[in-house]
Amino acid sequence: MAVYEAFSYNVVYKHRSTLCSNTTVFLILSALITVIGPFLLAYRSHGFWLKTETYREQPDVLYKHQYIVVVETDHLDTPILCSTFPNLNNFLRDRGLCSLVKSREEDHNNDGRRDELHIEFELSIHNYKAVHSVRLFLLFDYKLRKICSLQMESLGVIQHSASLPGARFDVVADLRLVQKQPLQYRRRDLRYNSSVINAESIFPESFNFQAILLEYAKRNVSTRLGNVYPVWTSGRAADVPFIISATIHYPEETITYIPGFWQVMKWAWIQYLSILIIFIHVFRSIKTYVFSNQLVSSVKEVPWKKVM
Incomplete structure (x- = not known):
């Protein structure tokens, strides 16, 4: 068996x-x-x-409808400037040069967060002035909410110059987050939720652009315009205003934080x-x-x- x-x-x-x-x-x-x-x-x-971890989040960005436009012409001693800051405008000899400003923000995927900004300026420039350089300062309200809570006023700066006199300037760019240190996990960060430009100041030195950018660059968390694609068009007619058109995207960001x-x-x-x-x-x-x-x-x- x-x-x-x-x-x-x-x-x-x-x-x-x-x-x-x-x-x-x-x-x-x-x-x-x-x-x-x-x-x-x-x-x-x-x-x-x-020690650090990352995650992806699209920020909640709102254009604050505050700007400064600086246009340099062949008259180098008298740049053209217009802004939404009354005290800055009071220092100007020529006012009301931004005859038309149009802006809109779009949410393409209907998720409740804006995806891009379209803004256009028409500058009434004297016929004998030829435009060679443009600087544009745009102010934004920038928020993160998913894992790290951050709210700040941020700045986007566009600069371009050309040897040929311009008729219009078109640019496409991304508003990117710049981190010099990780954010704190679940901690509300309001360190930079204050004005980048002191609009209430009555002193001209408060609107020194070099000083403003130098102070802004010291931030541990800020924004800048990256992936910039400028197009400079020459040949402006005598009775045609100079056009500045910008499209600013708000892309998803990789956030570094302390877990x-x-x-x-x-x-x-x-x-x-x-x-x-x-x-x-x-x-x-x-x-x-x-x-x-x-x-x-x-x-x-x-x-x-x-x-x-």
Whole structure:
């Protein structure tokens, strides 16, 4: 008659020893290496503590309908300037040069957040003046809400110059976030939610563009216009205004932030546990070999069964 394996079970051998013995020292060392070893290995391989993390978010951007337009002509001592700041306009000899300003923001995917800004300026320039350079300052309200909470007033600057006298200037650009340091996780950041340009000042030096940009560049979080595509058109007729047309996209950004405590622990625990399992298996095999070959002093207890 054929014989088959109907059932099987493990036989457990117990090894007993005293506290003050080399067996106890061996077990303590094995336990310490098993617990501490994975931590040291994960830490020394870098990335054990998650110091920074990134995520993707489209910012909530709102054009504040505040601008400064500076146009330089062949009369280098008298640049043409117009703005929405009354105190700045009071310093100007020529006013009302921006005869027409049109702007609109569009939300193409209907997600409640604006995707781009279209803005156009018509400048009434004296016939004898030829335009060679354009500078445009646009102010935005910039918000992040998904993981990091940030609200600030930001600036977009467009500059272009050409040797040929211009009839119009067209530009397409992206409003990009600039981070010099990570944002804080779930912490409301209002450090830069203040005016970039002091509109209430009555002193001309408060509207020094070089000083404004120098102070703005010191920010740890700011915006700039990138991916710029300018088109300069020459040949303006005597009775035609100079046109500035800009399209500013608000693209999705990669935000760098400092993760919270539980996210750090979750990341560290996964790395630690994956190495700990290997250490437990290896030292289990080592202890089996040591005790089965009596390499340390212990009393082996052999299981027995009652004979019926």
